[in-house]
């Protein structure tokens with residue numbers, strides 16, 4: 001058996017979130033009744049002329065700048081011949097020889113190992129419509145076509161074949177999604193189809209330089225599918241080569257139900273598409289000033305933000321990367337940190353990060369809710385962290401307060417009062433509890449007296465239970481130690 005390495009490149013289609021389609025004024029949103037968002041332009045009537053949507057160009061350029069691409073100030077639209085009923089004019093307007101952007105980069109991290117993945121190009125194109133071959137589970141002996149999606153703006157982001165494992169491919173996709181969401185150009189929702197991914201997969205003997213014959217895997221509509229489909233395809237190709245066979249260049253579909261890829265058709269070569277410049281559209285010429293303005297409009301991106309959290313707040317790079325993976329999460333965190341001033345901010349940074357990533361995100365995840373639906377506001381979460389820090393409430397009681405905030409909202413201080421959860425510092429009261437616990441714990445008392453100080457824990461635990469978790473544990477400890485040292 002030979003040792004192979006995989007060579008993987010991804011072609012990612014991202015729907016740009018614009019009000020209207022790429023070449024006409026029809027709405028670009030999903031979910032409307034079939035064929036209600038169409039016009040002569042997107043239906044390809046004879047004699048119509050497409051006009052490019054400014055917001056689409058802006059969306060692509062901002063994405064490309066965020067991905068460190070070179071922008072081609074001069075780019076051209078091309079016709080890609082395509083004979084299928086979901087694009088009635090029988091070609092797709094795309095870009096071929098002169099795409100809007102080339103030569104980008106994206107850092108990908110797997111198991112704390114960072115690698116730079118090159119982006120070959122990013123170009124604009126229009127989406128095709130949708131064909132229906134069944135209604136529900138009932139197959140039709142004809143096909144229906146819905147052209148609402150025809151002409152919806154897409155950008156295609158093509159990576160170089162720099163990825164080596166299914167995990168790297170998934171990490172690339174996930175980081176790409178994070179960057180594009182930061183830029184605000186797309187929801188990048190794979191389940192809803194606003195982000196779609198095809199993978200080119202080949203294998204070669206480890207250490208070889210040339211490329212093996214590749215297959216293109218399609219129909220992966222979740223991050224998990226991407227990982228599993230690529231892993232399956234690598235195994236399949238390995239088996240073929242090891243048994244003396246040859247890989248056939250073809251397109252294969254991922255079948256998520258049976259966890260296999262299946263041959264769909266032999267893969268087209270670029271010359272099959274008969275690309276040529278679209279004579280109906282003028283080339284795009286972008287000015288330096290326009291590009292500078294778009295560059296300035298970019299937000300702080302996840303890597304920069306993560307580095308700032310490590311530097312300024314002393315977070316671990318793991319915590320920082322969890323917090324900055326989603327812009328809305330990082331915004332929530334920083335909004336909360338505003339509740340602390342000066343030096344306190346650094347002290348609160350780690351506990352606030354913990355409360356946010358473990359407690360709040362965990363509960364939201366279990367309730368299948370997004371952070372914007374959270375009844376716990378950044379301010380109230382920060383106020384809870386402050387109460388714990390000041391010792392006004394024990395860590396255990398804080399969880400009870402948090403539960404109440406999560407379900408009904410509200411301010412932590414008010415909940416502490418209302419539920420009587422404040423920490424008890426009254427030494428006389430604590431001393432009485434200690435005496436009661438000592439009386440009923442002969443075994444532990446004997447153990448401590450014979451030098452087994454670890455038995456002290458049982459007594460502390462007893463006092464804490466007696467006080468329903470409200471006794472200040474430092475005072476409990478101090479009083480207990482005093483009693484046994486006498």
Ligand SMILES: [Zn+2]
Pocket residue numbers: 021024025026037038039040041042043151
């Ligand atoms: Zn239209």
